[in-house]
Amino acid sequence: MTRLARTAGLTDVQQEILSTVRVFVDKEIIPHAQELEHADAYPADIVDGMKEMGLFGLMIPEDYGGLGESLLTYALVVEEIARGWMSVSGVINTHFIVAYLLRQHGTEPQKQKYLPRMAAGEVRGAFSMSEPDLGSDVAAIKTRAKRDGDDYVIDGAKMWLTNGGTSNLIALLARTDEGAEKSHQNLTTFLVEKPEGYGEVVPGLTIPGKIDKMGYKGVDTTEAVFDGFRIPATQVLGEAPGKGFSYMMDGVEVGRVNVSARACGIAIRSFELAIEYAQQRRSFGKPIAGHQAIAFKLAEMATKVEAAHLMMVNAARLKDAGRRNDVEAGMAKLLASEYCAEVTQEAFRIHGGYGYSKEYEIERLMREAPFLLIGEGTSEIQKTIISKGLLREYRSRS
Numbered sequence: 276m277t278r279l280a281r282t283a284g285l286t287d288v289q290q291e292i293l294s295t296v297r298v299f300v301d302k303e304i305i306p307h308a309q310e311l312e313h314a315d316a317y318p319a320d321i322v323d324g325m326k327e328m329g330l331f332g333l334m335i336p337e338d339y340g341g342l343g344e345s346l347l348t349y350a351l352v353v354e355e356i357a358r359g360w361m362s363v364s365g366v367i368n369t370h371f372i373v374a375y376l377l378r379q380h381g382t383e384p385q386k387q388k389y390l391p392r393m394a395a396g397e398v399r400g401a402f403s404m405s406e407p408d409l410g411s412d413v414a415a416i417k418t419r420a421k422r423d424g425d426d427y428v429i430d431g432a433k434m435w436l437t438n439g440g441t442s443n444l445i446a447l448l449a450r451t452d453e454g455a456e457k458s459h460q461n462l463t464t465f466l467v468e469k470p471e472g473y474g475e476v477v478p479g480l481t482i483p484g485k486i487d488k489m490g491y492k493g494v495d496t497t498e499a500v501f502d503g504f505r506i507p508a509t510q511v512l513g514e515a516p517g518k519g520f521s522y523m524m525d526g527v528e529v530g531r532v533n534v535s536a537r538a539c540g541i542a543i544r545s546f547e548l549a550i551e552y553a554q555q556r557r558s559f560g561k562p563i564a565g566h567q568a569i570a571f572k573l574a575e576m577a578t579k580v581e582a583a584h585l586m587m588v589n590a591a592r593l594k595d596a597g598r599r600n601d602v603e604a605g606m607a608k609l610l611a612s613e614y615c616a617e618v619t620q621e622a623f624r625i626h627g628g629y630g631y632s633k634e635y636e637i638e639r640l641m642r643e644a645p646f647l648l649i650g651e652g653t654s655e656i657q658k659t660i661i662s663k664g665l666l667r668e669y670r671s672r673s
Contacts, residue, residue: 280539280543280584282588285351292348296330296352301359303321305360309633309636311492312360318363322396329341329342330352331395332395333348334348334375335390335393339386339391339394340391341394342394350532350533350588351536351588353536353540354539354540357537360493361540361541362491362643363494364533364537366441366494368533369436370401370442371400371533372402372533374390378390380518380525381513382513385466398444399443400445401436401438401442401444401445402446402530403436406431407498413524414459414462414520418433418447420449421451421452427451427505427507427508428504429447429449429501429505431449432500439482440497441471442469443470445469446464446465446466447465448523449462449519451463451517462517462519463516463517464512464519464523465510466510466512480500480501480504481499486498490642490643490644528600531590532587532590532600534650535583535607537647538615539580539584539587542580542583542618542619543580544636544640545619545640548622552625553625563625572624580618583614589607590603602664605660608652608657612647612650613648615647616648619641
């Protein structure tokens with residue numbers, strides 16, 4: 276292990292898990308990431324390897340067949356995986372969020388039904404809030420679920436489902452009629468079962484083909500179109516209609532820690548590539564790392580990597596302690612994603628013309644980093660969350 280992005284106070288079990296994952300990343304992900312990414316190919320063999328290691332059950336309690344680890348462990352594992360290839364971390368990210376929602380808010384029958392199979396990687400989760408006509412304004416969701424006897428009937432369209440085609444369980448946020456005055460109190464989370472694949476996968480639910488993206492290749496991102504889709508009322512998360520907004524926001528806080536961890540992983544890899552290249556590439560009779568212009572870039576990059584990692588770890592530990600972490604998670608996501616973009620661009624510049632070649636790994640990282648500026652809320656949304664939290668804590672007494 277290098278000196279950057281170390282985490283103090285880890286248990287022996289946490290250190291063993293991270294060591295195992297790091298070896299897996301170095302041997303099974305990094306050597307294949309370029310070829311798979313350029314082909315936009317799903318990393319099936321890598322996913323099978325993660326199943327064997329038990330990573331799909333990382334945060335699922337031992338009573339349900341998982342490893343029972345903390346959010347911090349999860350975040351550090353994601354950081355390592357994103358260091359190898361961000362798309363692989365995307366395969367498990369939404370799965371973790373859905374498992375977390377079930378663990379925290381599901382009824383006991385729902386936990387028994389899904390968590391053991393999720394821990395084994397047999398059931399894989401997707402997380403769905405966004406819609407074609409809205410982004411961060413979650414309370415304005417248009418997808419509707421109308422009660423019809425013992426069922427609900429869902430109509431509407433969803434957007435940006437990571438693992439939309441390869442998942443078989445979607446945590447879906449839709450509008451229901453709970454008679455509440457506040458819009459967000461009329462939102463309900465549904466547990467939608469479906470087979471893998473594309474097209475009309477079950478009556479009333481269509482998963483169109485994969486959305487072609489600038490980066491974040493390999494992992495599928497899709498829409499989901501509901502047209503008279505019927506679902507039993509027992510599939511409401513926690514069997515608690517109207518609680519969907521608060522449940523999903525709880526999951527989003529976990530997601531923001533995840534995005535921070537992914538940003539840290541890409542930044543770490545960008546720095547590794549840059550400092551290695553700077554010691555090999557020579558100009559004016561010496562390695563370019565010997566020129567102050569490059570050496571100072573490396574110093575600034577390393578400092579940003581370290582700062583982002585520490586903020587991510589702090590946000591995860593607060594959540595693990597059961598404390599509110601909306602401000603800290605927003606700060607971590609804001610800083611880590613912005614620093615990731617900056618570090619990656621500096622690594623690209625250090626590579627010079629070679630950074631523009633698809634033969635070099637930094638080209639892929641340059642296309643992946645921008646996603647983290649918008650995933651789980653843009654930087655502007657994070658600033659809104661942070662400022663509201665600060666004004667709440669520092670309320671003027673005048």
